[in-house]
Amino acid sequence: MPRVPIQPFTLTFLQFQLKMASNASAKQVVTEIPGWIRVFSDGTVERPRDFPIVPPTLRDSNTGVCSKDIAISNNPPEPISARIYLPNITDSQTQKLPIYVYFHGGAFFFESTFSKLYDDHLRKLASDAKVLVVSVEYRLAPAHPLPAGYDDCWEALKWVASHSDSAKYPTHNTEPWLIHHADFNRLFIGGDSAGANIVHNILAFRFGPQPLPGDVKILGAVLAHPYFYSSEPVGSEPVTVLDQNLYNQVWNLAYPSVPGGLDHPFINPLAPQAPDLAQLACSRIFVCVAEKDGLCERGVWYYEAVKKSGWQGQIQLFHQKDEDHIYHLLKPSLNQDTRNANKLINLMASFLVN
Known part of the structure; x- marks a missing residue:
């Protein structure tokens, strides 16, 4: 053939x-x-699960908020950047604004400060609270496992504080909005989920032993649906094999080399070797939890532990029924029912200005 x-x-x-x-x-x-x-x-x-990246806005048509992307550090191994938001103010307004340095969530390995999810939220918060927001873009696992994200956020906070002293402005990447509009007596930090974990670790591990430039103090902190955990369940949390536990899987991916696993103080603020919660380096804390969130009881656990620690500041807890993890971010971005989201954002705004 x-x-x-x-x-x-x-x-x-x-x-x-x-x-x-x-x-x-x-x-x-x-x-x-x-x-x-x-x-x-x-x-x-x-x-x-990443939301799409969106550009900054010269002046948002709905809120009047201006935003731009800025370089905080060009030093190796990776530059640190941020998106900064300035609420609508007139040229004649000379009053300085509170500063809110924000750390986004995403389990330390996804999402971005430049995404639609965070841009929508922080534009609204900047407008409602009339605060100047600096939202930090930190390095993500697995390419950059922790503590890279912790280090980046601490460096960004130091850079913000360095604008407080006109005689000692940073030698590079000086930001005019911070120089002209920021009130460094009203510096707040905040974050959601993994970002709220970063907030705690700055208050517990960084700020006490290492003062900020200009001796700037952190007035208050917002922890929304914070990502804390431990090897032992809390409250009604299900007892599961750790290898099958989502929060353990996330922590192992984010920080594979960490000694102690889920009982390292970075993830378990009540671990035996954790810093004393009575020494948290701010005077006001706002903890937010949601009933359907798998981390809800951890947020309450943290709130109660701080109250019992002897810490001399003021701490408040907001518990929202019938909502899940970061609903205040997701529902507005997905055009869903925003009533509870708006309620929480209003409470956050009140915390930042009162």
Whole structure:
């Protein structure tokens, strides 16, 4: 039987199949938290829950808030950047504004300060509270495991505080909005989920032993649905094998080398070797929890521990029924019922200005 020549299309299709098979063998999933992150052998990462990145706005048509992206540090190994928000003020207004340095959530391995999720939220908060917001873009795991994110946020906070002394402004990347509009007697820090964890760790580990430039103090802190955990369940939390526990999987991916696992003080603020909560370095704290959030009881646990610690500041807890994790961020961005979200944002705004 004569040999039938392979047609060009068939050859091309076979080559395509071989190439795909080769790529499949070269690119394997090495780490995965289903639905949250996939890490491949070639170093690429899929983060399916990321919101789209949006640009800053010269002047938002709804709120009048101006925003821009700024460089905080160009030093290796990675530059630190931020998005800064200035509420609508007239040229004749000379009153200085409170400063709110914000650390976004996302389990230390996804999301961005430049995403729609955080841009929507912080534009509204800047407008409602009339505060100057600096939202920090920190390095993410797995390429940059903790403590990289903690380090970046601390460096960003120091950079903000360095604008407080006109004789000692930073030698580079000076930000005019901070120089002309910021009231450094009213400096707040805040974050949601992993960002709220960062807030606690700055108050507990960084600010006490390491004063901020200009001897700037942190007046208050907002911890929204904070990501804390431990190897022992709290309250009605289900007892699960740690390897199957989502919060343990997240922590192992974010900080794989950490001694003590879920009982390291960075994730367990009540661990035996954790800093004394009575020494938290601010005078006011606002803790927010949501009933349907798997971390709800951890937020209450933290609130009660701070109250019992002998800390001399004022701490308040807001518990929202029938809502889940970071509802105040998700519902406005997804055009869902925003009544409870707006209520919490109003409470945050009141905390920042009163």
